[in-house]
Amino acid sequence: NAGVTQTPKFQVLKTGQSMTLQCAQDMNHEYMSWYRQDPGMGLRLIHYSVGAGITDQGEVPNGYNVSRSTTEDFPLRLLSAAPSQTSVYFCASSGAGTDTQYFGPGTRLTVL
Amino acid sequence: GDSVTQMEGPVTLSEEAFLTINCTYTATGYPSLFWYVQYPGEGLQLLLKATKADDKGSNKGFEATYRKETTSFHLEKGSVQVSDSAVYFCALSHFQGAQKLVFGQGTRLTINP
Numbered sequence A: 001n002a003g004v005t006q007t008p009k010f011q012v013l014k015t016g017q018s019m020t021l022q023c024a025q026d027m028n029h030e031y032m033s034w035y036r037q038d039p040g041m042g043l044r045l046i047h048y049s050v051g052a053g054i055t056d057q058g059e060v061p062n063g064y065n066v067s068r069s070t071t072e073d074f075p076l077r078l079l080s081a082a083p084s085q086t087s088v089y090f091c092a093s094s095g096a097g098t099d100t101q102y103f104g105p106g107t108r109l110t111v112l
Numbered sequence B: 001g002d003s004v005t006q007m008e009g010p011v012t013l014s015e016e017a018f019l020t021i022n023c024t025y026t027a028t029g030y031p032s033l034f035w036y037v038q039y040p041g042e043g044l045q046l047l048l049k050a051t052k053a054d055d056k057g058s059n060k061g062f063e064a065t066y067r068k069e070t071t072s073f074h075l076e077k078g079s080v081q082v083s084d085s086a087v088y089f090c091a092l093s094h095f096q097g098a099q100k101l102v103f104g105q106g107t108r109l110t111i112n113p
Helices: none
Strands: A004-007 A010-013 A019-025 A031-037 A043-051 A054-057 A064-066 A076-078 A087-094 A107-111 B003-006 B011-014 B019-021 B023-026 B032-038 B044-050 B056-059 B062-065 B075-077 B086-093 B107-112
Touching (some): A010 A019, A019 A031, A019 A087, A043 A064, B003 B086, B011 B019, B023 B032, B023 B086, B044 B062
Parallel strands (some): A010 A107, B011 B107
Antiparallel strands (some): A004 A019, A019 A076, A031 A043, A043 A054, A064 A076, A087 A107, B003 B023, B019 B075, B032 B044, B032 B086, B044 B056, B056 B062
């Protein structure tokens, strides 16, 4: 049981490049979320999903896209990277009827 | 909208000292309240939670009580250890599965031997 996994662990991009951050969970959780962590600001919600085929925006969605074609996977796409997207990105999942979100180890992204 | 405010860090204590990290929130209704901990180089882990007023969450010697009248959820531990050094986040959620968490800014705690 791996829990929530994220790849890559580190990534450096140039401004304007695109990439996908991968997230997968093996706990059959309905809910999945993406957060970004910036110094002094805690974590902020980017996008979330309540089930396969259903996604919605969080607090800071601009510049990011998501899709959820399976229960297990919830990739985050940066369409055209900007320096303001330099951050640590965390994926999380939780099951219906619980009050606990499980977090992945994070992806540290630097945009030059 | 909802918000969470934590005491500013960093906080540095000696081993066996008493710890309090203040957390207050602004929210409509009755959200669930959480403390998450992040050890160096790792993701966040749930430390404790409380889902209704006057509930006390506890884990690993840490405690926090949901105070509706003061909109607070302060984290306490009677005797800290070096291994408690981490960043602590207070958070709230209105939603099933604790999704859509709203986090405070985090408090970095360092315990010296």
